[in-house]
Amino acid sequence: MNFAASAPAHETLTLAADAQDLLFNEAHTAHTYTSEPVSDAQLAAIHELVKNAPTSLNSQPLRAALVRSDSARDRLVAQMAPGNRPKARQAPLVVVLATDLDFHETLARVAPHVPDARELFSDETMRHESAVVNASLQIAYFILGVRAAGLAVGPMSGFDAPAVTEEFFPGGRHRALVVANVGHPGPDAFRPRAPRLEFGEVFKTV
Template sequence: MSLVIDALAQSILFRDARTANAFTDEPVTDEHVRAIYDLVKFAPTSMNQQPLRVVLIRSQGARERLVRHMAEGNQAKTAAAPLTVILAADYEFHRELPAQFPHFPQAKDVVFAEREVRVESARFNAALQVGYFILGVRAAGLAAGPMTGFDAEGINKEFFPDGEHGVLAVVNIGKPGEQAWLPRLPRLEYDEVFTTE
């Protein structure tokens, strides 16, 4: 069975796409970011929650504040990237959640009354949105360098001191520079992943 998207789109989004570790100096504009979001905002989530929140790190001061919380191996590339974003889950996302059930308009307040439930739901659904965000970066002709090597507690205190958000990933974005790619690592084959019951 053939795929619906053509070979070029398959390559850009999946087959040839890689995590970038170096970028050119070409800026990533607000227009780029808006175009990416306009595409990825339709990512599927439970109850149409949209808990992903994005902090654009543009100023030198913000970048310095972020870099000191990155793992040593991620500091230099984060300092040099044209744009770095913090992708976080909003634990109070239910405030923005539209009523999903016309016969039970308070469903969101009942379902998400407990913070523990909200945090778990926010982190899971925002993680789905993170995956789509990375695809959106690729669709915009840019490369993404997603990272989880950082001090999450430090970033949360630095950028989300109210405790209502939690960092999930930090992503460097831009046009890939020289020696941007590490060697491609193997992937599991179909029979190693799928079973039938």
């Protein structure tokens, strides 16, 4: 099959074309934001939309810290890579997205259909790997949820993860994975889209 000659996505997918544009085709990482705030009500609505993201045994290890106070913002910006500091300083909301490395302690409640769910993750190395993978899935859904709310998001990995973890999730149970700026895009918020790999470069049939 010649995938390069296949029909455009808007003609082959069930998702409406305007929704495809909002979530994917016209969505960009934002680099500047307006001062318009992001409310807890908006975040709660985003959570309701994306909380059904798939995770192993419904583990749901994602945890998030909403950085709203000036003092918390100062502490976070100090741990960001130099190129990310202006963006983290200027965005109306910054969210530290982390994983709960001991998510297995809540499995009895969220995975009652698996009686031995907690025991399945008794091995620490395997549990921590699962925590990172499944929280990363949830982070991807969170990004889509922010876009669905009409907001822009700028996920960043350029920061001192151990320091940010200790600052916002002390105690050793969590690990910061991504810092995300959230808000309405400001002037010149978007850069030209960089090239993407083609289907044949990503997928293979075995």
